[in-house]
Amino acid sequence: MxxxxxxxxxxxxxxxxxxxxxxxxxxxxxxxxxxxxxxxxxxxxxxxxxxxxxxKRRENAWAEVGTVADLPMGDPQELEYTQTVKDGWRNAAAKKSVWVTKQSDGTITVFSPLCPHLGCGYRWNSGDQQFQCPCHGSVYDVTGKVLGGPAPRPLDALPTKVENGKLWVIYKEFKSGLNRPVEL
Ligand code: FES
The missing domain is CATH 4.10.170 (p53, subunit A)
Structure with a gap:
């Protein structure tokens, strides 16, 4: 109340x-x-x-790898260079190499240095006029075509351009073991 x-x-x-x-x-x-x-x-x-x-995918940019006039005709050369690679937040300097061929007609082709079979490094054998992979015996001609061994596809060609007599390349890596190039 x-x-x-x-x-x-x-x-x-x-x-x-x-x-x-x-x-x-x-x-x-x-x-x-x-x-x-x-x-x-x-x-x-x-x-x-x-x-x-x-x-984001690791970004690779154009890199200058050499002077076109210095490349011998018909005899592939392995060119090494240092490239700045943007990986997430950081820029890292990475040592790269590519195989460069210059044909008699002036055509230049640049190959990834990794064998498409399982990713080993291969070499040019000038005596046999072949690229040869020591791991499982894959063999390629100067154009990258498979001549023998277990390689499922030709050598992987990289994007190239020539500016002021300099050769530029975009380095890429591809999945191994596939019958077509699939970029990593
Ligand atoms: S990695 Fe080259 S033949 Fe297997």
Whole structure:
């Protein structure tokens, strides 16, 4: 029983002052939902920005590998060079090599140095006029065509261009053991 002198609050006054019961719970839920939405709106793009370089394929750029006039005609040369490779957030210097052939008509072809069978390094045998792989005996002619052994496809040719007498190459690696080149 309320005391006779105790002030009585009307229901409207109580409702206007602060929400109670179901209304209070609804407001709390709505505030939490808005906070979560704002947090996700920031978190998702920020996370994507931070990890996307790590998920990207390793990027290789054009690299100058030599002077075209210095290449002997018909006798493949292994050229070594250092390339800057962008790998996620970091740039790394990587030592690379490629096999370069210059035909009598001036055509230049550059091959990946890895045997398409299982990825061993192969050599040019000038006496036999063949590329020969020591691992399982695959043999290729000067154009990269398979002459023998278990190699499932020709040598992998790389993108090339000539600018101001310089030979440029994009180094790529391919899955071994397949009958067509599939880039890694
Ligand atoms: S890796 Fe070259 S023949 Fe097997």
């Amino acid at each position: 309320p005391l006779p002198n105790q002030p009585q609050e009307s229901e409207e006054a109580v409702e206007g002052a602060s929400p109670t019961g179901p209304r209070r719970r609804f407001f709390a839920w709505a505030i939490r939902a808005i906070a979560c939405a704002l947090g996700l709106g920031f978190l998702v793009p920020a996370t994507g920005y931070l990890i996307s370089p790590a998920l």
